[in-house]
Each structure stands twice: as C-alpha cells, then as structure tokens.
Amino acid sequence: MDMKEIEKKWQARWEKAKFNRFNEKSDKPKCYVLEMFSYPSGAKLHIGHWYNYGPTDSYARFKRMQGYNVFQPIGFDAFGLPAENYAIKTGIHPKDSTEKNIATMEQQLRAMGAMFDWSAEIKTCDESYYKWTQWMFLQLYKRGLAYRKEAPVNWCPSCQTVLANEQVVDGRCERCSTQVVRKHLTQWFFKITEYAEELLNGLDDLDWPEKTKAMQRNWIGKSVGCEVEFECETGDKIRVFTTRCDTIYGVTYVVLAPEHPLVAKITTPGQQQAVGDYIVETSKINEIERLSTTREKTGVFTGAYCTNPVNGKRVPIYIADYVLATYGTGAVMAVPAHDERDFAFATKYGLPIVKVIERQGGQTELPFTEDGIVVNSLNFDGLVGEEARSEIANYLAKLGKGGKKVNYRLRDWLVSRQRYWGAPIPVIHCPVCGAVPVPEKDLPVRLPYDVEFHPDGKSPLAKHEKFMHAVCPKCGGEAQRDPDTLDTFVCSSWYYLRYADAHNDKLPFSREAVDRLLPVDTYVGGAEHACMHLLYARFFTKALRDMGYLDFDEPFRRLVHQGVILGPDGNRMSKSHGNIVSPDEYVQEYGSDAFRLYLMFGFSYTEGGPWSDDGIKAIAKFLDRVEKLILKICQYPEEEGAAFGSEEKQLNYARNYAIQRVSHDLEAFSFNTAVARLMELVNAINKYDALDRRNIPLLKATAKDLLLLLAPFAPHFCEELWQQTGGKGFVFEQSYPKEDAAALVLDESEYAVQVNSKIVCRAMFANGSSREEIQARALSLAEVQARVNGSPVKKCIVVPGRLVNLIV
C-alpha cells in the first residue's frame, strides 16, 4: 500500500464527514479521553509527542468502536518562557513565533491521523482563552483564595522571575537549572493550602498510578502533632510545632529561625551584635547549602529566656538556621536527648541534655529518637508513644498553652511572574484603594503587542506606559496595572474544562457542557507533572466546585503516565547529548500507522526506554502480511456448509482468544501485549489457511474480526482494507468484536503432569473431568509410573486446565 496516499485520503474523508467530532446528539455513554496538551516549542513533533498521542489515540478509537461517544480534544499550552527567551535572543515576537509553531504542529498532528476533535481546539494565548484565565483569578480572589503578600520567594536569576515551590528542584529552577535565590517580594498567591487535607484524602479513590499519588502525598506532607506556647520574659509568646510532645519535659532550649519576627524584639542588648551578625551571615548562604543535612549546625544565643509551660522551667532562646522560617511556626522546642539535630547543637554549644524517654526493655542510648516509655515527666511517667502524646496534648490544651495541631509541608502557590508572555494579572493598584480587581466586564486585560524585552528583573509590561496606565475601578483615580503575568500553570489548571465548551463567549464553560463531558475519564501524560499541573488542576476543580461552577471533586478519574523514550544511548534526548531521534524519517518511510504500531509494540507503555529501531521493519512486514492475507481470503468464493472439526475449533478459539485479550490489554494500556495477540491471530489464520480443506465462512469471519481488532492500532491502513474488502462506511463505525465465551471452552487442554512437584510430562485431559478421573489417568501414564514406582499417592493437586501434581 502507498501509505502516504492512503493517510491523506482517509484523513480528508474523516475531516469531511466531521467524523472525529464529539457527537452532541448521540445518546451513547460519553468517554472523555485526554492527552496533556503541548507547549508549541521548536517546530516539529518529537518522539515523545508521538508516544503520548499515538497509543492514546488507539485507545480512544477502541473506546469508540466499543460504543462510546468519545471526546478527544487537542490544544496548545501556548504561553511560557521559551517563546519570550527566544524573542530576547532573536527579536522575533513571542506571539509570532508561537503562532508559527502552532501552525506547524497542527499540521503535523493532523498528519498523525489521530481522532482529535479540532472543533474544540484551544490555545491558551488567545484572548478568548486568557480572558477566562483572568476570570478564574477574579473568582479565586472573590472567594479569598487569591491574596497578595510579601514573603521570601524563589527567584530564578536566569529566567528573571519568581517561581512556585513546585518549580524549584534541588534548589534549582525546574526549567533552566539555574540556582534560585531568595528574595523578599510582594506577590500574588493562590491559597492551595486551604485544600491540603482534601487534596490528600481525595487521592485514595483515584485510579491513578500509586507512585504519583505517593508523590502528591509526600508533597502535601501532612504531619500530626501539637502546638505549644512558650512565654518569654518580655511577655511575648513563642509558638512551636512539634510531633513529639511526649518529650516536652526534656526541652532544654528553644530555637527561632533567624527570620522569625520576634528575634529583634527579644534579643537582649548584650547579644544584639552577635545576633545581627549571625542573621547577616546566614542570609548570605544560599538555599542549597542551608538545606544540606551534613552542614554543621550553627546558631547564637539571643540572651532571652522563656518558660516551658508544663514544668515552669526557664530555658534559653537561640536562633539557628537549621530552623526553617517557612515550616510550622518558624520556631522549635529543642529536646537534645531525643532529636538528632538538637543533640548535635546542644553538644556543640554545651547545652544540657535531659533524658525523658527510655527504650522499652533495653538500653537507651542518646539521642534516642524512637517511641519509648516516658520518664522524668511527673505524672506522665510510664506512658508510651501515642498515648503519652495524646495525654500531654490534652494537658496543654487544659492549660491554654497549646494543643493538637496538624501541619502541612504544602505552601501556597505563588502565581506572579515578572515576564511578558502570559496572562496579565487582572488587578489595578490604586494609591488610594490599594489592589483592586479589574471588573469582570472589563476582561480581558489585553496583553499589548508592542513591548521591549530587556531581561532586568521587571516585567516588560512595567515599562509599557499605555498598558500600565489605568483608572481605579473603585474611586476613578489615577492608578497602575499589575505588571506581572500569571504562571502558565494557571492556564493549564482549567483547560480540560474549556474544551467542553471551547467557543462560549459568555462564560468559561456552561454548567450543562461540563456536566455532560466531565470529569475526564482517562488522562494521559508525563509523570513529571505529578506535583505541579496535576496538583494545581485538582485544586482548581475543588475551588470551582465550592463556588458552584462544578459538581464533581476530581478532574481526572483515571491517569496514565506514558514512559519516556530515551535516546539510543540511554540518556534523555537533548541537543546537548546530540542523541535526538526524529520520528519524521520513520513516518516518511513506513507511514504513520506503522510508526505508531511500532511504538506500541516495542516498548512497555508506562516504562518507555532507550530508542532503538530494531523491529520497526518487522512491524511493516506484519502489516504487509495482514494485507496479503485479508485480500486473499476476501476473494475466496463463498462455500456453505463447510465442516466444523477440530481445526476449525482451534481457529475459532484463536479468534476469540485474540478478541478477549486485545480488548483487555487495550483497556489496560498494555499495547505491547495487545499487538502480540494480534500477531498470534495472524499466525493462526495463516496456519489454517495453509490447510487443504478450509471452512471459508469461518475463515472470512475471522479475517474480518482481525481487521476490526487491528483498526484502532493502524487506522488508515484498516480503513483502506475495509473499503477494499467491500466494507460499507468507515471501519470505525463498526462495533469492536466481542468474544464468544463458548468458543473459548475447549474439549481438552494440555496439562503439565507433575510427580512430587517435578514436571514429568505433558498430557491432554478432557475438560470437565473430575479430580479422580484426572488422577487415575495421570497415574496410568508411562512417564508417571516410572517415577511413582508403585508408591501410594498421598495427595493429588489439580489446577483445572493447567496442571496435575501427584505427591507420593
């Protein structure tokens, strides 16, 4: 077949028939299959795109043939830094380069032949989209979920913008790997922490990879403990968070983070110099060093003291940078006997170490950080672990000095970016009224085209006078726009909702549209989004639900991560490794169907692995064999009343076995085994076809099923064969074959015959035989008798259809 021609032919016909569109009028059950949309980088699709979109499209086509009304939209995550950096380098405007890239990618995606519903296409950089991204911001603001505050934030000196916590990997920028630095800035945040508990609990019921759920749990980082108030001699109260309040009688000092607001207030005049020096010193140390566990602990005494609420003991207050300002309360109670960090610190600075926990039934070596028996703790002595913590927490609550408290590692999501190519934050800063949201009727706040790109740490918009100039919506006075844009992850946090109603100009989506299509049934994309996009999108869904715009809690019922196709050398494909493999030459040579089929067959979908084209020829050959076989069988004259003997039964078994397995494997995204089962069926048909006497109707029916089974894997190829063999309409209008359970029951099966769990031979046994019959027949076999040697059978284990084991 001339695949190039055939691809074009069928793509044009599908297009003309609007065949790939979601059918609004159908009463079939809906199935929303979604691949993560792409950033329009470079120009061409790379293997990763193919690997994500090809097999998933096969899944979508399979669901369609199974009778679902499938919705498979596509679009572009079009805002973002690369386009802007490219503009700084080349002078080509981000809008122009992005639009050009999108045009190329659209063309390539169409050429792939996936069943995308292009009528719902979205581009996040279009006004018609980002207007609603801004609208989302305003709703969150109204709900108190968007707020502005000054805080220490992560700044990427290379990208010249702040980053969210999730975008800092090992102290480096997720995008460009530059070391981030800490800055104090006033920025916009989304209050994702308000949903911490629900985001955590919701994971339990999701059909997601366990690993991804574990990563989100880890990221949310719930820890259950206790908050305790230590009163200073100045009257100030220091609140500390601890998970080990059973050790509270062992507190010998309290430590504040150097940034803690009370530091300045409580430091005694004598210690001011030392404390000031220490703060300056630690602020110079970058985040990476500061977070290193191996670094020696340092700190300095403030000169102040506070009181342990449970025993009235006076303990010194230190500052040390091993206490983080951003976690818990930014202060800890130090129990050197039962915490390794406190132990190291106390040893270094000669602070007392008081043992209050003992190992149950053993020697207690300090620091002892496990649970144990409470000692030296007045009336709590003798309690153990959780019981002790609970009792002490209750006691603290009774004293009015604290109580049980849950802490999360998750921080609020910083969404401001000091960059141009994003959705402008719809806020006006008025000298009188402060930060005022732009009224919804004034949306969108348009991104001006004529800007200059000078990476200087400020948004290019800040220098655009016309853009910046605004009138305060509240008082009508002179005001300034917020010069920052929204993190692109804000755009991608709701795009799956927009697809459902992509052309709505009154609302981001109508309730009716999302009710009909959402949630997404199967979402497919890379695992690298585990703690970013996938967490943010869940947050958006829950927030929108609480605002009454949605009626469901979770956007993605089922999640599948495709693996990563690495370069042939086993490294990630990259320009710097010089190991990028382009799909184009393969597609050119073998066609898009063969290429996607190879991707499905050659890799375990969720694993991926190093690229190798070993076997791509075999796939092309396989398609050739199918073509020859089907065209040949199709020409056989009809013959009625042909015999149905054991050969026919075998062929029919192979046919129905393939139907059963292929359907099962496709549902499980186990494409490699599904293709293997198809190859087995082809082998079985070939074998049968080589016989002298054949049952032609059966052979034809089997060949037809093969074609239908293969259709989702090789859509153009099968569409063409369907037509050539006289099929009416599109092959994808046919139902996917369903297995005949009766054909899967064989008269007899081959059993492995074991004596004392060792395989002795194989033999055929009639199915439905009783255990006694099987035992008797097994015993009668010559190989078995040689082993048994007349010994009595003590036990006989039968696994129906598989194995019989005689224990003698």
Next chain:
RNA sequence: GCCGCCGUGGUGAAACCGGCAGACACGCAGGACUUAGAAUCCUGUACCGAAAGGCGUAUCGGUUCGAAUCCGAUCGGCGGCACCA
C-alpha cells in the same frame, strides 16, 4: 535518613489470583526458493551437556505440594521527599 518502585535470555519484553518461566518480536544459526538476496518461506535458539539429564527470574534464607510472584535479610538501580521539628 525517610517513602515508593524495580532487578527475568544476546536485545525489546511476556507471565491473570502462587500453578508448564521466557508469550510476541528482534538478533543469530541452519535450510528452502532463487542468476542473486538486503525480499519471501521453513526449522532451531535461556544456560551447561553429544545425549540422558541438570540448572535457571540480582544474592542468601523462609513459607508452600508448588515461588519471577508471598515473607525476611543483603547487594544494585531508578524516582520522590529531606535540618519538616
């Protein structure tokens, strides 16, 4: 350090709930057809052994009639979190 996942032929990989390890392919070897073969078809292919047979799923041990699969320890790899109190 903590959490999670993984380790199977020369290669990519299979194996549902504990039941014939290596499906399906690639590669390789041999053969057929052929002027020719990089085409097509057939046969073989975990390893050791000529064979009978033995042995085998990172290593060691355990549970079981039976373990790639379950349990414990060790080694190796990957991913996440990490001075988180």
